[in-house]
Amino acid sequence: MSLIRLRGIGKVYELGLARVTALKGVDLEVGDREFVTVMGASGSGKSTLMNIIGCLDRPSSGVYELDGRDVSRLTDSELAAIRNRKVGFVFQTFNLLPRVPSWRNVELPLVYSRVPAAERRTRAFAALGRVDLADRALHRPNELSGGQRQRVAIARALVNHPSIIFADEPTGNLDSRTGLSIMALFQRLHGEGATIIMVTHEMDIALHARRIIYLKDGRITGDERIKKPKHADKELSKMADLEEDELTEAIEKHS
C-alpha cells in the first residue's frame, strides 16, 4: 500500500479578483522507503505540492490519503499532530531559532508532543549524532556553518521518527560541496529506511534520488525511476582527492 496517494489534487490561490491555479489535478503515489525528487521550472507548483503533501496546506480539490487516512478534511489541530509525528520538514532557509543551542532547536517537535524534558534532551542529542553533529549540540546556529545549520534542521526533522522527510530545496542556500554532503546524509538516512521527498532545481542534486517527478504548470508531466543514482559519498571523496593534488595539476585536469 502506498504511503502517499494523491487523487486529482488541485490548488487555487484567490488573490482578490485574480485566481492563480498552482496545481491542476495532480495524481501521485509514493510508497514507503522511497527517495523522490520533485523538479520543474520556477512557479510550476513544486512548493505548493510539497506543502500539501506535508500537511502544511490544504488542497482546494481532490483527495489526499496519508498512510491510508484521508487528510484533506482534518481539523487544524489534527493536521498539527500529523506534522508533529508523521512528517519532518527541512527548509531552504533552515528556519532555526537563532538564540538557543542546537539541541534545543532539535527538541522542538518533542516539546509539542509532550515528551518529558529529560527524554527530549537525550533524543535531541541522539538525532544530532545521526547527522554527525554531536559535538555541536551546545553551539548556537550563528556559531555554525551553513551546512551544519542544515544538518541541525535535518536532525530536528528526524527527532520524532517521522514516516516522511520533506525538504524544499535543502541545498538551495549551500555551496555545491556542502550540498553534496547533505545529499550523502539523505542517502544514508534513506539507506536506514527513511522516506524522503525533496524539491530541487539542480539535476546534479536530483540524481541522488531514486525517482524524479517533473512538474509543469501545476501538472505532473514526467515520472521516472533513476536506474543508477549518483553516490554522494563517492563524489565527495573524489573532491577530497582533488584537494590533495597540486593546484596546477588540478587546473590542468579540469581544463
Add this chain to the structure above:
Amino acid sequence: MNIEEGIRQSFDVLRANKARSLLTMLGINFGVLSLVAISIIGLSFRGFIGREMAKYGSEIMWVFANNRAYARGEPRTQLDGADVDYFRRTLPGLQYSTTFYYINARAVARGRGQSVSLFGVDTDYFQIFAASRRIAEGRALLPDDDLYRRPVCVVGPEIAGLLFGAEDPMGKRVSFLGRAFTVVGVTAPQESTFVSDGTDDTTIFVPQSFVAARIFGGREKRYYVLLLKFSDLPSVDNAVIRMENYLEKKYGLLRGEKRFRVMKFDTFIQIADNVLNIVSLLVLVISAISLLVGGLGIMNIMLVTVTERTQEIGMRMAVGARRRDVLSQFLIEAVVLCLLGGFIGAALGAVIAAVACTLLAWPFIFSLASVVIGLAVATAIGILFGLYPAWKASRLTPIEALRVEV
C-alpha cells in the same frame, strides 16, 4: 505547550532583547511600585499612629474656640474659670485636665540674654503627657508650685544648653517675666511625634499663674484650650455631648455655628487617616494609569514581536505546534514580562517605603498582601493585553507564516 516550557522560552526572548524588555516594563514597574509603596507607607503610618495613640492614650479630648465660626480679627469667645471648674467637677470618668498658655519672652542667665518660649501649664499637664514629655532630671511642676506661686521652672534640653552651656542646669537661676526662676527639672529630648501640643525641646515650663498674670493683668482669666483625659472611651463620648450642650446653652450659636469645638483625639486621628486615604486614592489612580499605559506598552511590543517572529511561528507550526500552543506561548511571554516588571516594581516600592519610614521614623510594616495584589494585577495585565497579539499569532496558517519575509 506546557507552562514550564513557555517560561523557559520567554526567558530566551528576554535575554535576547534586554533593553527593549526593560523599557517595556517601565509602566508596570511604576504601577506596581506605587501600589506597593503606598500600601506599605499607609500601613506604617497607621502603625505609627497606633503607637502615638498608645503613648497618649486615645481617651484624650480638648475644647477650644471654633475658628470657623468667626470672621477674621473678630474676638473669640473663650472659656472662663466657671466653665473649667464646672467640667472638672461634673464630667464622669475624668482623670486629668489641664489648661495652658504660651508666650514668648526674653530670658537672662549667666548675664546673657536669650529669647525663649514659656509654657504656662496647669496642674495635670505632666501627668497627661508623661510619655511624650518625660522628665529626665529633677521633677515636674506640682500643683503646689502654682498655689504658692513658687518661682520654679522645668526646661527643655535644648534651651538648657543655650542658657547654661555645658553646665548642669539643675538649681540654676534664669530670669524672665521680671523675676528669677529656679530650674527644678529638665525634660528628656523629644522623639519624633505626630501630635504636638506646641511644646518642644526649647520650651520652658512655668506655673501657669505667672504667665496668666502677664497676659490678663488684673482682668478675669480666660482659657483658650482645655485638655481632658478620661478613664475610658465611653466617658469621652459622654463628655463630648455634655460639653457641647452646656456650651451651646450658655453661649448660644454664632450665625448658626457653634462657638466651640470639642475634639476627640480619635476624631483628630480620623482626620489624619482621611488625609492618608485621599493620598492613597490619588496614588492608586496614578498606579492604575501607569499599569494601563504599561499594559498598552506590553501589547505594542508583543505585536512587534509577533510580526518579527512570524517565520518562527511558521516553523513551530510546521513541527507540530497547534494554534493553542502558539497562543499560550505568546500569552506566557506577555505575562512573564509583566510579572518580571511587577517583581522589580514591588522590590523598588518596598525599598522606597522603607526609606520613607526611616526618614519619618515610622515603624516599617511590610505588606505582603500589597505585593501579592501587585503581582496578581501584573499577571492580569499581561493576560489582558497579551491576549490580542497572541491571538493574532495563533490565527496565522503555517504557510502564511513561513512565506513572510522579514
